Amino acid sequence: MLGQIKISLNQGRQYIKDIKNAKVDRNFRGFPLIKKDSIDFVEEICPTDALNSKPLRIDLSKCIFCGKCERILGKDVIEFTNEHRIYADNPEKMIISKCFDYKEFEMNSVIVDKELKKFFKNSLKLRNVSAGGCNGCELELNACTNVNFDMGRFGIDIVASPRHADGLVITGPITENMAKPLEETFDAIPEPKIIILMGTCATSGGVFKNSPKIIRDFLKDKKVHLYIPGCPVHPLTLINGILKLIGR
Amino acid sequence: MEQSVKIKNQQKISLESIPILQKEEFLDFAEKGVNSSLRVCFMFGMDKEKLVRIFLGLADDINSIIYLTSTYFKKGESYPSLTLKHPSFNYFEREIFEEFGIEPSGHPFLKGIRFPLGQKQMNQYKFYDVNSNEIHQVAVGPVHAGVIEPGHFRFLCDGEKILHLEIQLGYQHRGIEDLFIQKDIKDKIQLAESIAGDTVIGHGYAYIQLLESLFDVETKRKTLIERAIMLELERIAVHIGDIGAIANDVAYMLGNSVCGANRTYVINTSLSICGSRFGRGFLNIGKNNYSIDSEKRELIKKNLSKVRKNVEQLCEEMFDLSSVVSRFEGTGIVTEDDVKKCGFVGMVARSSGVKLDVRENHPFGAYKMYPIYSLFMKNGDVFSRAYLRYLEIQQSINFIDEVLDILDKDENHSDTKFNFKEEKNVFVVSMIEGWRGEIVHILVVDENGNKRYKVKDPSFTNWFALALAVRGFGISDFPLCNKSFNLSYSGNDL
Numbered sequence: 001m002l003g004q005i006k007i008s009l010n011q012g013r014q015y016i017k018d019i020k021n022a023k024v025d026r027n028f029r030g031f032p033l034i035k036k037d038s039i040d041f042v043e044e045i046c047p048t049d050a051l052n053s054k055p056l057r058i059d060l061s062k063c064i065f066c067g068k069c070e071r072i073l074g075k076d077v078i079e080f081t082n083e084h085r086i087y088a089d090n091p092e093k094m095i096i097s098k099c100f101d102y103k104e105f106e107m108n109s110v111i112v113d114k115e116l117k118k119f120f121k122n123s124l125k126l127r128n129v130s131a132g133g134c135n136g137c138e139l140e141l142n143a144c145t146n147v148n149f150d151m152g153r154f155g156i157d158i159v160a161s162p163r164h165a166d167g168l169v170i171t172g173p174i175t176e177n178m179a180k181p182l183e184e185t186f187d188a189i190p191e192p193k194i195i196i197l198m199g200t201c202a203t204s205g206g207v208f209k210n211s212p213k214i215i216r217d218f219l220k221d222k223k224v225h226l227y228i229p230g231c232p233v234h235p236l237t238l239i240n241g242i243l244k245l246i247g248r
Numbered sequence: 249m250e251q252s253v254k255i256k257n258q259q260k261i262s263l264e265s266i267p268i269l270q271k272e273e274f275l276d277f278a279e280k281g282v283n284s285s286l287r288v289c290f291m292f293g294m295d296k297e298k299l300v301r302i303f304l305g306l307a308d309d310i311n312s313i314i315y316l317t318s319t320y321f322k323k324g325e326s327y328p329s330l331t332l333k334h335p336s337f338n339y340f341e342r343e344i345f346e347e348f349g350i351e352p353s354g355h356p357f358l359k360g361i362r363f364p365l366g367q368k369q370m371n372q373y374k375f376y377d378v379n380s381n382e383i384h385q386v387a388v389g390p391v392h393a394g395v396i397e398p399g400h401f402r403f404l405c406d407g408e409k410i411l412h413l414e415i416q417l418g419y420q421h422r423g424i425e426d427l428f429i430q431k432d433i434k435d436k437i438q439l440a441e442s443i444a445g446d447t448v449i450g451h452g453y454a455y456i457q458l459l460e461s462l463f464d465v466e467t468k469r470k471t472l473i474e475r476a477i478m479l480e481l482e483r484i485a486v487h488i489g490d491i492g493a494i495a496n497d498v499a500y501m502l503g504n505s506v507c508g509a510n511r512t513y514v515i516n517t518s519l520s521i522c523g524s525r526f527g528r529g530f531l532n533i534g535k536n537n538y539s540i541d542s543e544k545r546e547l548i549k550k551n552l553s554k555v556r557k558n559v560e561q562l563c564e565e566m567f568d569l570s571s572v573v574s575r576f577e578g579t580g581i582v583t584e585d586d587v588k589k590c591g592f593v594g595m596v597a598r599s600s601g602v603k604l605d606v607r608e609n610h611p612f613g614a615y616k617m618y619p620i621y622s623l624f625m626k627n628g629d630v631f632s633r634a635y636l637r638y639l640e641i642q643q644s645i646n647f648i649d650e651v652l653d654i655l656d657k658d659e660n661h662s663d664t665k666f667n668f669k670e671e672k673n674v675f676v677v678s679m680i681e682g683w684r685g686e687i688v689h690i691l692v693v694d695e696n697g698n699k700r701y702k703v704k705d706p707s708f709t710n711w712f713a714l715a716l717a718v719r720g721f722g723i724s725d726f727p728l729c730n731k732s733f734n735l736s737y738s739g740n741d742l
Contacts (some may be wrong), residue, residue: 027520028519148508148512181398240274
């Protein structure tokens, strides 16, 4: 017993006090700044075709933040900052060009829905379906509930049964074999319900988008409430995104 | 002509030097090889219109040699199954059956592994069943009660006792091996890093090492040491996380909290090194994208000494706590005999008393200069697998401490020069010890430039170990057993 108390005392308080303003390491590859209007031949550079050369643009919903373009083109063309709070309620808002800085992006990235706020502000229970992908985003989603990030303090939780859930967090590009289980899980969630796409695989197919085994028909006629790119998504990004969505 | 050609890890050989045996000769070679205690390292097919060329690699782990041979099978033909005599061929034969329709006749339980043709085909499959009123079935998945990857588990139980477990995967199948050979083979590092999200460096390293053998790139000592550091950091991080998850499953919540916090220290170290908590973006051909300079060395040392102190304090307490140990000991046993028969690799083999570690048996990179000797446990139960993780965390921290001092003396070097010349008629093999065990990447390019990229994750063979381990134990022990293995769904499904 004494040993247990000793361990607890030794660990101290681990939680991040101010989740909203917490900063991540300066080496983190987050929101990119684009410093030129256009350049020649970039299609070959990007492994997920997120980059467009004329005009120079990055589609963040396709970007896996590998930093390859920054390495090849140089920091005077594209520079990844450590700003991690990248999310939007519409993929069109995620196309970044020269005149965009983070403040401008952040201003209208997510428009708070009054209905959603009323229902979910103080309690949001989510069900995760891993639909393909590599397990990276699942690990980070698990990390959201650990002692450091402690998402539960905002009333946001991951639940086991879709019947108990208010929404679906989809990770992975949606493989052919997972299409039906995903559909069934979604149908089992009672209304009103939200959909969150976590990770670049979910928002656009990511590195797997050219595979014939990826079938994204599920998303065709559904309203997605939050797009969060990342490879994988940082826990702080996810928590801040959800907080913004539910108007907190 | 010899029946096989001897190759080593990281070796490139010409395709013509690999013998092509007659079918009977090939089967005989395979059987005799395993009889004389060689291990099945890989067996896969390459499409040749109506024919399929089957490559077989049998590993001699003591002498660091792989005996490589091949044969031609016609699509749709059948041959006497090797699994009957040697269960270690089981998964390989099933994979070849699924991909090319080559049937191993007499195979005790022939079914697909990944169901690449989609759910419809998956649903047609019948599970193993016993005709009895006493036995009931429990079906779990593909969507599990938690944040986990999809997979289906079918238990046959007598009351609480598990008689048989059948694991059906394939839900994560996203065609990785085919994506590798689309367009340019040298631009696939991001794909390699996404084979299994918890083994980013493991699979990434295997891919990069393969490319460096293919293009004859000389790599500097500093680069190799840095890679080894990242590989060990990954091992430490996952092992700590696993100990936490195992503690969680026996309701020892302090263990879960402490491990969660300390895993964060380790992966945040990796974030400071290369901008990703899982080491994405670190690796590149010839020279890593990020170098570990003196500032980062200090940071690694500081963080790891803190982690070592915390983990030692927790584990010494936890593995001494009767309520924890009584759940660990004697639960989910995999015997040494099972390991040798079924060809399990990595941590699973080592926790059952079989010393099998690519770092020692087929050394690569920095481990050639600074050897690591594999640790092992005897009993093969949950306790062994958990305690082995604790031992390996300490070993890896010691290793990093040792090589960091050497790194200190290494000067920064200029970029290595190399040219990418697409070669034909080559066979390259690259093996890495990821934290789960042996990762094998193979590239074959034939005389027409057709490519075949083969990935073998340790989970591919080890899933069967979980099915064996739970037999005879209560179904309530399944989550604990499952966590103690922590196998990859995505690495298996590809």
